[in-house]
Amino acid sequence: MTQAILEPQELRQYDLVLLGATGYTGKLTAEWITTHLPADLKWAIAGRNVRKLEAVAEELKNLAHTRGPAIEHCTLSPSSLSSLAPRTRLLITTVGPYMHHGEPVLAACAASGTHYLDCTGEVPWHLDMVRKYDDMARRTGAIMIPQCGLDSVPADMFAYALVQHVRRTLGAGTSTVAMTLYALKSGLSGGTAGTAVSLFEHYPLAKLAAAFRPFSLSPAQPTCTSRPLQGPGIAHKALGLLSVPELGGVQTTGPMATVDMCLVHRSWGLYASTDRPYGAHFRFAEYMRARSLLTGFLIKIAFALGGLLLAFPPSRMFIAPLLRKFVIPAPGEGPSRQQMKGDFFSYKGLAIADTEGKEKVTGTLDSAFGGYETTALTLSAAASVLLGERVRETHAGRLGGGIVTPATLGEQYLQKLDEFGMHIKVASYSCSGK
Secondary structure (H helix, E strand, C coil), X not given: XXXXXXXXXXXXXEEEEEECCCCHHHHHXXXXXXXXXXXXXXXXXXXXXXXXXXXXXXXXXXHHCCCCCEEEECCCCXXXXXXXXXXXXXXXXXXXXXXXXXXXXXXXXXXXXXXXXXXXXXXXXXXXXXXXXXXXXXXXXXXXXXXXXXXXXXXXXXXXXXXXXXXXXXXXXXXXXXXXXXEEECCCCHHHHHHHHHHHHHCCHHHHHHHCCCCCCCCCCCCCCCCCCCCCCHHHHHCCCEEEHHHCEEEEECCCHHHHHHHHHHHHXXXXXXXCCCCCCCEEEEEEECCCHHXXXXXXXXXXXXXXXXXXXXXXXXXXXXXXXXXXXXXXXXXXXXXXXXXXXXXXEEEEECCCCCCEEEEEEEECCCHHHHHHHHHHHHHHHHCCCCHHHCHHHHHCCEXXXXXXXXXXXXXXXXXXXXXXXXXCCECCCC
């Protein structure tokens, strides 16, 4: 088969196309693009309902007093997407669940050499896409970054910042990065629960178990990883909890821990053969701070019980409708602006150097936004880097394309996140690791 001739990116009609702008997260992302990316950006919003797209475009014009985006009618059919994708340098899709709607979009971008961003947290789907389209994206030069929203930019970029600080200051690799959701004022996104329900309904348990192995997404496999953090205290160990002073006390199950772990370990694998590797024994873990041992234990039990109930069809038939009625927002819905006012979250992080002294580096990540708006922030910031003149200087750019991770956008992305309102600070290391 003769390979299609791809139009050079600089000659394409659009810099950016946003698919899903009439949905809740998509509309927030469109607003961030309007207010944070250059006014001369050539971009469009795309979807099936032209009337709704026109209403969104009008709101965006009023928001920034600009001409606003163009409108592209596009279904999720392969033919419609194969017509749209080659006409833009970058396509962002917020249309989920990705296991149902994502593959045709990603496939069209991979085939046409179009950069791609999404905000999925669906690791099994991500793994399928890597196996099917990573080689194609490398051939066409498409830089494709799934999990570029709340799942899993904070974890991936925080881990990257800690690891690179250890590398710069100690000239060493990192054995462990642990981070905890330290503080939160936000209506927790029902999307996490919605994704969990959809995953259990869509995939067999064996496939879920394989997909959520720690290094399932990584292009390389470790020969030996460091042991997980071991906290002091018999009570903590008996309850399956940790007490880590650097992270702020009692640590329990983090709501996005497994999803983030798989993505961070993919970054480890993508950097393994560079001059800035994370470390041969690297391991990532994520937690959530609990106010007490009892609270931490109850949270841990709730997550475990929820997983068990969703894993088995009889109990899932009972609990899934309840979650969809009381927890998971309806498609296109989310909190109001007033409800999101004052939202924030913060993480604390700890990196342990892979040295005899086991030196420690600590850090913080602070966002002045809740979960939904953080996704709009991270997507628009990544778009700014991918459309920038220096993208070829990033690790993603040097790889020449492929399905990569937020961390492969490196320092440029850290700077842009900081500019947009997500601040990562890393403290000096201490020599008290033993």
